[in-house]
Amino acid sequence: MKLDYRSYILACLAAAALSASSAVAQDTIKIGVPMELSGRFVAYGASGKRGAELAAEVYGGKVAGKKIELLHRDIQSESQATISVFNELVNKEKVNYIIGPIASPTVAAAIPAWRQTKPLWIVPGSSSTKLEEEAGSEPEFFHAFPYAYHYHQSVAAALKSQLPTGQKVSLVFSDDNYGRTHQPYAKKYLTEAGFEIVAEEIVRTNAPDMNPLLTKIARSKPNILLGLVQTTDAVTLTKQIYTRKLPVPYLVGTAATQLDEWQKAVGPAQEGWIGVTTYLPGLKRPGNRDYPKLFPPSDEWEAAFIKKYGQEPDFEDAGCYVSAMLLFLAIEKAGGDDKAKVVAELQKLDVKNTLLGDAKFGPTPGGTKNQAFSDVVVFQRQSEKNVMLFPPGPTVGKIKSAVQ
Amino acid sequence: MSTMLSVRDLHAGYGESSVLQGLNFDLQKGEVVCLLGANGAGKTTTMAVLSGLVDASSGGVNYDGQDLLAMASHQRVEAGLSLSPEGRKVFPNLTVEENLVLGSFNASARAGRAARLEEVYTLFPRLAERRAQSAGLMSGGEQQMLALGRAIMAKPRLLLLDEPSLGLAPMIVQAVFEAIRKIAATEITIFLVEQNTHAALSVASRGYVMSAGRIVHAGSAAELRQSPEVRDAFIGGKSARTIREARHA
Amino acid sequence: MHYIPQLIVDALLLGGIYTLMVIGLALSFGVTRVINFAHGEAVMLGAYGAYTIALVSGIDPLLALPLLMVIGCLFGMALFKVAIEPVLKAPHVNQILLTFGIGLVLQNVAVMIWKADERSVVTPYAYSSFQFGEVFVPGGRLIGFGVAVVLVGALFFWLRHTEFGRATRALDEQRDAAVLVGINVKRMYALAFGLSVALGVATGVILSFIGAISPFMGFHILVKGFAIIVLGGLGSIVGAVLGAFLLAFAETAVSYYVPNGTGWAEAVAFAVLFLVLVLRPRGIVGQAVAD
Incomplete structure (x- = not known):
């Protein structure tokens, strides 16, 4: 018996020694953060990086006893660079977790590279339904952002809640991937909500003169104009509508309306434009009672953000903050760097009242297994401030006509 | 008499082909000299090299004490070397007057432009009549007068004329050479390339004959006029055929 | 049918903008016979120049216009001497690649300085408009049209009535004879190129308050400009103006x-380009070009 006891202690010591050495060799948890840090979508990527960093800091820098190591990479808003970065993260760094990128074309470019080892992939962006087709059914894929049809369900519901029935809608959409994917959903949900589509005009990206189509639209006397265009086209459309004093009371844009750059570029023309986003300062979300430090009330979080960064947060600051936090929670619950376990925990998570709303990943009718945050906020620019129009709640205001 | 132009061992060509194979000749101040030769002998190339349109590959040209080949085209015009090119090359969409005014573009010629313009109009009354017309719409003879007038507007000291009779009817040729004679009466040195030997020798005091990129014969106007072999063999015509037939007989 | 008065107004104003866009290109090609594939970037930099001046000092783009044009001209002349003069005798493909490369570099410099998001200058007159019955005339574009008229008029005056203008026309038509009358061809080329850049910059300044600007806007402008030049006739400035209005x-x-x-707007430009090349390669007014 003495012999057995000693061997037992020796065995324990040996096991302890072995596990200690492996702990030394692997005491960080690597998370890939590929973002558009330059190029066309730099506004999104810069926010994304910031959100993830802030989350790591607030969480305390360590998860499941190990140090959080965020591997930030610049995909330059280019497909080729995205593929190279993903290859590096997946094959060389062998990360188990990736957050990002954000823009639809870059996310699309990453899919084949991601498939090589299929790390846990949280995409806090891309409304493209093609993404759903190609990656949605994979259990390791988590979409933390609405799809185009979610957008338009909410827009239709928002307009319905604020306006009387029988409104006429005119649609302007760009002749590219963005416009062409959004247009059928806009039509479907607006029609279902009781609106009549009276005019539709397609516009080539970088069109120098949208006046002819505006003249044609004016003739059908719509109450609502929905502009499914991006970047420079959004600026041109807004300016030309304002210059000709188009007699359409309700102007709906999509992502551009919330962006600082659009607002600065169009100046007074922004008044009355309605926008759609996942998050906006001033939402006054209550915060989560179980994790008050990680998910404080949105007012508190915004104040802390402004104090630290000197500017207001935008939707990708919040989006990537929340996505990173959820990942950390899942890793904590899984007990460590075990991809399969973390996937399972992330799927099970149910955290109410994060900055983007209730966090629960579930299936969509379109085939995504893990979808969260499909609700969008609809707001209107009134006197250079954001007024919430939807979803209904205590902070919601009244829609205003853009025509004086 | 002092030397206006001195050409030594001049070689030049286009791309791979070499056209001038070592040209040598002199021009004295105030002379009227003609350069004769068959098509392809290199006469126009010679003019092009002197005016700077084409670069020389080797050799030297001394122009009134200066190294001509070291000067850019516009500098040569500034120094008083002016070419009326083969084919006239008027500015077609500009008026006659604009063409002439452009002739005096270079700085030293701008002073006295108005006076010289009147001189040209006196020399070529037809141009005065048509001063507001587009140059491209004029007849060949009128364009030749215009090209000549334009070259004179540059206040030249050495006037190069390349084939002024080309494509013109005999009566017009007479009128053109009448004008050249008048110009020749001034102190301007004239170097004249011509296929029409009769017209050329009517105004030049002496001439050179060129063949295959070299000067092969030189002589006074009188000598060249009376040398049937030289004249006909290189310029072609009835005598040349007779000589050839005689040889084969 | 009831669109016609508004259509005419829209087309005229668009034509004015297109004219501005294209006239510099026509000048530089007509004189130097080099197609400047970086012309779109001259427009782009003019737009950003106006934007930056407005941002930093609050000076209106129209006031900044003359200064920007002068800077553009000097820059263009310097660029010509340094980069383009050496390849004047090179095959056209080389020249095209060179100017295209310069354009790419300028694009990326712009991205580095101003980031890639879209900008625009907000001025009071950019949003003004006039209503004549059913027809509406936007103020910003009207001003753009006015600037185009002034600049084109000034260009034509310069070409007709000044020494260098006359020399430029001569060079445009008959290069050899221009050399023979003592025109310093290289200096004229640089001047023509500088003027063409200045005109491009002017276009950019106008676009800065009419629409949106981005570092990549140059490419579309170049493509359209090229279509117009071919339509109007390579090398003819009058043709370029006609072509601009026709396309508009x-x-x-x-x-x-x-x-x-x-x-379909962009397709129209290409369709027109195709038709012209097939039916009348020299364009409406242009001279036949050997290659």
Whole structure:
């Protein structure tokens, strides 16, 4: 018996020694953060990086006893660079977790590279339904952002809640991937909500003169104009509508309306434009009672953000903050760097009242297994401030006509 | 008499082909000299090299004490070397007057432009009549007068004329050479390339004959006029055929 | 049919903008026979110049216009001497690649300085408009049209009535004879190129308050400019002006009368380009070009 006891202690010591050495060799948890840090979508990527960093800091820098190591990479808003970065993260760094990128074309470019080892992939962006087709059914894929049809369900519901029935809608959409994917959903949900589509005009990206189509639209006397265009086209459309004093009371844009750059570029023309986003300062979300430090009330979080960064947060600051936090929670619950376990925990998570709303990943009718945050906020620019129009709640205001 | 132009061992060509194979000749101040030769002998190339349109590959040209080949085209015009090119090359969409005014573009010629313009109009009354017309719409003879007038507007000291009779009817040729004679009466040195030997020798005091990129014969106007072999063999015509037939007989 | 008065107004104003866009290109090609593939970037930099001046000092783009044009001209002349003069005798493909490369470099410099998001200058007159019955005339574009008229008029005056202008026309028509009358061809080329850049910059300044600007806007402008130049006739400035208005009318008419016409606008430019190349390669007014 003495012999057995000693061997037992020796065995324990040996096991302890072995596990200690492996702990030394692997005491960080690597998370890939590929973002558009330059190029066309730099506004999104810069926010994304910031959100993830802030989350790591607030969480305390360590998860499941190990140090959080965020591997930030610049995909330059280019497909080729995205593929190279993903290859590096997946094959060389062998990360188990990736957050990002954000823009639809870059996310699309990453899919084949991601498939090589299929790390846990949280995409806090891309409304493209093609993404759903190609990656949605994979259990390791988590979409933390609405799809185009979610957008338009909410827009239709928002307009319905604020306006009387029988409104006429005119649609302007760009002749590219963005416009062409959004247009059928806009039509479907607006029609279902009781609106009549009276005019539709397609516009080539970088069109120098949208006046002819505006003249044609004016003739059908719509109450609502929905502009499914991006970047420079959004600026041109807004300016030309304002210059000709188009007699359409309700102007709906999509992502551009919330962006600082659009607002600065169009100046007074922004008044009355309605926008759609996942998050906006001033939402006054209550915060989560179980994790008050990680998910404080949105007012508190915004104040802390402004104090630290000197500017207001935008939707990708919040989006990537929340996505990173959820990942950390899942890793904590899984007990460590075990991809399969973390996937399972992330799927099970149910955290109410994060900055983007209730966090629960579930299936969509379109085939995504893990979808969260499909609700969008609809707001209107009134006197250079954001007024919430939807979803209904205590902070919601009244829609205003853009025509004086 | 002092030397206006001195050409030594001049070689030049286009791309791979070499056209001038070592040209040598002199021009004295105030002379009227003609350069004769068959098509392809290199006469126009010679003019092009002197005016700077084409670069020389080797050799030297001394122009009134200066190294001509070291000067850019516009500098040569500034120094008083002016070419009326083969084919006239008027500015077609500009008026006659604009063409002439452009002739005096270079700085030293701008002073006295108005006076010289009147001189040209006196020399070529037809141009005065048509001063507001587009140059491209004029007849060949009128364009030749215009090209000549334009070259004179540059206040030249050495006037190069390349084939002024080309494509013109005999009566017009007479009128053109009448004008050249008048110009020749001034102190301007004239170097004249011509296929029409009769017209050329009517105004030049002496001439050179060129063949295959070299000067092969030189002589006074009188000598060249009376040398049937030289004249006909290189310029072609009835005598040349007779000589050839005689040889084969 | 009731669109016609508005159509005419829209087309005229668009034509004015197109003219500005293209006239510099016509000048530089007509004189130097080099197609400047970086012309779109001259426009882009003019737009950003106006934007930056407005941002930093609050000076209106129209006031900054003369200064920007002068800077553009000097820059263009320097660029010509340094980069383009050496390749004047090179094959056209080399020249095209060179100017295209310069354009790419300028684009990326712009991205580095101003980031890639879209900008625009907000001025009071940019949003003004006039209503004549059913027809509406936007103030910003009207001003752009006015600037185009002034600049084109000034260019034509310069060409007709000044020494260098006359020399430029001569060079345009008959290069050899221009050399023979003592025109310093290299200096004229640099001047023509500098002026063409200045005109491009002017276009950019106008676009800065009419629409949106981005570092990549140059490419579309170049493509359209090229179509117009071919339509009007390579090397002819008058042709370029005619071509600009013709294309503006064609595009606007298509926008109004063809369903989804605004989506076809770019196609119109290419269709016109194709037709011209097939039916009348020298363009409306242009001279035949050997290559």
